[in-house]
Amino acid sequence: MSEDQARAGAGEGDTQPAIGATELAGCIDHTLLRPGATGVEIDRLCDEAKSYGFAAVCVNPVWVERAVSRLGQSKVVVASVVGFPLGASRPEIKLAEARRALDDGAREIDMVINIGRLIEGDIGFVADEIKQLTAAAHQVGAVIKVIIETVLLTDDQKRIACEVAAGAGADFVKTSTGFAGGGATVSDVALMLSVVGPTMGVKASGGIRTATDALNLLRAGATRLGTSAGPAIVTEFVNGVR
């Protein structure tokens, strides 16, 4: 099947724009955050990301330098997580971690909000932290994604988190770390998009395993997908699985 044929959402009566395989791959953050991941696995992740044309590799901070070096002049950028996955580090430490990752060459920062502070209503704390990290990222032209960990929040809390991230000038809101049980859902993506609007990105992550998962989330409004199953998803898609 050619790439032109490999299109989703082009069925009769479907008003959504079609998605091609290149576009699908270009939405994927190829992700390896397992604590036991080794350098060889990080190298393979980078090589796959180049080969498939993924948007980024998403790695833990200790691997940023290696991934940057492995990707060389490729268009694939390195995303580093910060305060990950619990979000319960001190703001100063999250900021130092973000700056270090940026110094190491990361061009995207996926930070976890302080979930407990959001739940207890200390919105100022959550907002200040996001603002500081956003400023650090934007200072070097990097992108910042704000992980709100939907599975731990009520819909009202999800809305507040998205408003705060938008108000802080972040580039993306992101559903999940993948470490809290549960992951991206179509309804959460739609809710997040309804708050942040089309000028911000929405990254769906956690539990995305198949081309169907990926397409459903993109149709709901996700503009980026975080998954460790990128190669399988794109292969499935090219083979015609919707």
Next chain:
Amino acid sequence: MSEDQARAGAGEGDTQPAIGATELAGCIDHTLLRPGATGVEIDRLCDEAKSYGFAAVCVNPVWVERAVSRLGQSKVVVASVVGFPLGASRPEIKLAEARRALDDGAREIDMVINIGRLIEGDIGFVADEIKQLTAAAHQVGAVIKVIIETVLLTDDQKRIACEVAAGAGADFVKTSTGFAGGGATVSDVALMLSVVGPTMGVKASGGIRTATDALNLLRAGATRLGTSAGPAIVTEFVNGVR
């Protein structure tokens, strides 16, 4: 049942020393590391720890100051986690996080080793990191525990991790974060004790839910137990459950 009666390991033919309820409670790190934990829950954790006579409360860095303040002049100390739970932060960031927690009043640091580097055999990296954090803790008279995340390691890797922690002068080796699936087992505690010997502590953590779990791990050689079920465990024990 009186505390004297509430003893374990005193059965006929049992050569292990008996454990009393006070001693059992004194081995427990009362733990609350859920990302959604709020300040009110941290306060309750501290109050329970005082009331039961636990060794410490174990909290995320953002809550250290609050826990220190809530515990006041109590004998219960505050343990903060560092690089938790993935262990894949940069060493400089782990060090900064530990120093900040110590400045905030933590008197115990539960750090996660760099698991990926251990698995790929970069022992020097793992050892240097532990040495730096141990020096920071010891400089202010604090205790450091080294989490090796047993569930991700082979027995040989567990042995190496324990040797490295011992060589770095750490105070405890600790089995698990509780976030990687799997937790403390009697066989892992015995293995860890066999490497580090009786002059170092062994903290069992992850999945400890009952008095039976707790006693089995103590009999295997654990000297500290990390659990969020401390009150239930001690109550069960006092009521005669072994």
